[in-house]
Amino acid sequence: MTPSLATPRKGDPIVAMLLTWLVPGAGHLYLGRPRRALAAFVLIEGLYVLGFVLSAGLFLNLLPAEMRGRFAGVLTPEVGNLGALLVHLSRVGFLEQPRAWPAGMHLGMALTAASGVLNFALVSQANFDARVGESSPAQRGPAPGFAAALTWLVPGLGHWLQGRRKRALAIFVMLVGLFLLGVFLAEGFNLDRERHFYYWAGQFLLGLPAIAAEFLAGHARLDHDVAYLDAGVVLGCVAGMLNVLVMLDAYGWSEDRRLGDEPAPAPTPARSEA
Amino acid sequence: MKDLPIHILLFLISGAIVVAIGALFAEPEDDAALALLPRRLLGFFLGSAIVVAVMLICEHTFAAVS
Numbered sequence: 001m002t003p004s005l006a007t008p009r010k011g012d013p014i015v016a017m018l019l020t021w022l023v024p025g026a027g028h029l030y031l032g033r034p035r036r037a038l039a040a041f042v043l044i045e046g047l048y049v050l051g052f053v054l055s056a057g058l059f060l061n062l063l064p065a066e067m068r069g070r071f072a073g074v075l076t077p078e079v080g081n082l083g084a085l086l087v088h089l090s091r092v093g094f095l096e097q098p099r100a101w102p103a104g105m106h107l108g109m110a111l112t113a114a115s116g117v118l119n120f121a122l123v124s125q126a127n128f129d130a131r132v133g134e135s136s137p138a139q140r141g142p143a144p145g146f147a148a149a150l151t152w153l154v155p156g157l158g159h160w161l162q163g164r165r166k167r168a169l170a171i172f173v174m175l176v177g178l179f180l181l182g183v184f185l186a187e188g189f190n191l192d193r194e195r196h197f198y199y200w201a202g203q204f205l206l207g208l209p210a211i212a213a214e215f216l217a218g219h220a221r222l223d224h225d226v227a228y229l230d231a232g233v234v235l236g237c238v239a240g241m242l243n244v245l246v247m248l249d250a251y252g253w254s255e256d257r258r259l260g261d262e263p264a265p266a267p268t269p270a271r272s273e274a
Numbered sequence: 275m276k277d278l279p280i281h282i283l284l285f286l287i288s289g290a291i292v293v294a295i296g297a298l299f300a301e302p303e304d305d306a307a308l309a310l311l312p313r314r315l316l317g318f319f320l321g322s323a324i325v326v327a328v329m330l331i332c333e334h335t336f337a338a339v340s
Binding site for chain 1: 280281284287288291292294295296298299302304307
């Protein structure tokens with residue numbers, strides 16, 4: 001194994017992660033990186049606040065009465081920004097009386113969910129920064145958390161920027177293809193958070209393709225039987241969840257590069273002598 | 275039963291993608307991941323076929339209502 005090219009750690013990785021999970025940027029402030037902390041705070045909390053305002057904070061009220069409870073928000077993307085979600089829940093809980101959704105409901109929910117996913121990427125970056133400090137300029141490339149965030153936005157984008165172009169294209173074609181197959185089978189009725197609250201969380205992990213599909217064709221009124229609706233819902237959700245593996249792959253590659261632990265080359269197959 | 279071929283096709287497509295992403299995750303090098311793929315696909319679909327057979331036998335033995 002080659003020696004690490006990074007400087008010694010700057011703080012406790014667990015503390016940095018927990019702080020970031022509660023308040024985006026707090027982990028980096030703890031690690032002595034105020035500029036990165038401020039930028040992360042403004043971007044991620046800004047997304048959440050804007051989403052909250054547009055949706056009036058009503059996203060959990062999409063749940064039917066029997067599914068409402070203290071932990072209803074645990075399986076939502078918003079849980080990635082835990083502090084904001086907790087403040088959100090303390091301000092707007094479950095309404096006793098139903099009310100009309102605001103005009104910006106769908107966009108607002110997409111923004112709060114994006115804030116949560118991006119903060120998960122920031123949490124992973126805070127962990128890395130705490131463990132290794134500054135990495136060598138010779139090992140530059142996308143930072144691990146940044147690579148994961150880009151891979152969330154567009155499956156394969158992190159790999160593309162890492163120079164793994166074939167892998168990036170294969171990932172994009174497979175995951176977006178699987179997602180579109182689901183959309184085709186469900187005729188777009190799998191895309192609305194109001195209709196499939198938790199499956200929507202899974203498909204949201206596919207990033208921009210899922211968001212774009214939802215806003216292009218996801219909010220139509222369901223007025224007929226869709227034979228393969230269930231299959232479409234499942235395939236769309238599976239595509240999003242597989243993107244988590246892809247994000248971890250992008251993170252791991254960048255981490256190895258920055259630590260100087262580059263993957264060993266594949267062994268050459270032995271040739272038999274004729 | 276008329277939908278069975280479509281269901282099998284959907285399972286084959288989604289299963290192949292799940293296995294391929296798993297192979298890419300397991301191997302950081304593309305060539306190694308590609309070399310791993312046939313064996314993983316075989317294992318996955320063979321395992322799935324065994325599960326299907328066991329489920330059909332159980333259904334036929336314990337849950338048939340004919």
